[in-house]
Amino acid sequence: MRQLAGAVGMELIVDTGGEDEWQQAVAGLEDEPEGGARCDVCFLARLRHAARKARELGCEVFTTTLTISPHKPLERVAPAGEQAAAQAGVRFLAEDFKKKDGFRRSVELSKQYGLHRQRYCGCVYSMRDVETGPDAGE
Numbered sequence: 639m640r641q642l643a644g645a646v647g648m649e650l651i652v653d654t655g656g657e658d659e660w661q662q663a664v665a666g667l668e669d670e671p672e673g674g675a676r677c678d679v680c681f682l683a684r685l686r687h688a689a690r691k692a693r694e695l696g697c698e699v700f701t702t703t704l705t706i707s708p709h710k711p712l713e714r715v716a717p718a719g720e721q722a723a724a725q726a727g728v729r730f731l732a733e734d735f736k737k738k739d740g741f742r743r744s745v746e747l748s749k750q751y752g753l754h755r756q757r758y759c760g761c762v763y764s765m766r767d768v769e770t771g772p773d774a775g776e
């Protein structure tokens with residue numbers, strides 16, 4: 639993200655808090671697969687931070703890049719975004735970025751900018767599942 643922000647001249651704000659809150663939110667859901675119940679809780683926890691930051695910065699609307707992933711249907715992400723937006727007093731832009739060849743384009747752009755594409759979603763549990771799953775070691 640830092641590499642891309644530098645390449646395109648975009649300011650990057652990194653939220654360094656929230657790990658304890660996230661861990662508490664997903665407690666008991668550690669063994670859920672990616673796409674399971676843990677992810678709905680995760681979307682809400684993460685998007686609450688984004689919504690609060692949007693309000694703090696005076697942005698009326700915020701969105702998320704989560705929907706670029708084929709594993710993140712808009713129908714699962716949007717309810718969390720809208721709930722987070724309502725709580726923070728901003729609006730959520732429910733955009734499905736994977737559509738109109740968006741995912742393929744994201745792969746092209748990551749190659750163009752030399753960006754690393756990790757094989758797991760983002761949390762320690764998704765990393766564990768990739769490391770121990772049927773495709774481990776590929």
Ligand code: SF4
Nearest residue numbers: 677680759760761764
């Ligand atoms: S990081 Fe990804 S796999 Fe892990 S809980 Fe969040 S959405 Fe699900």
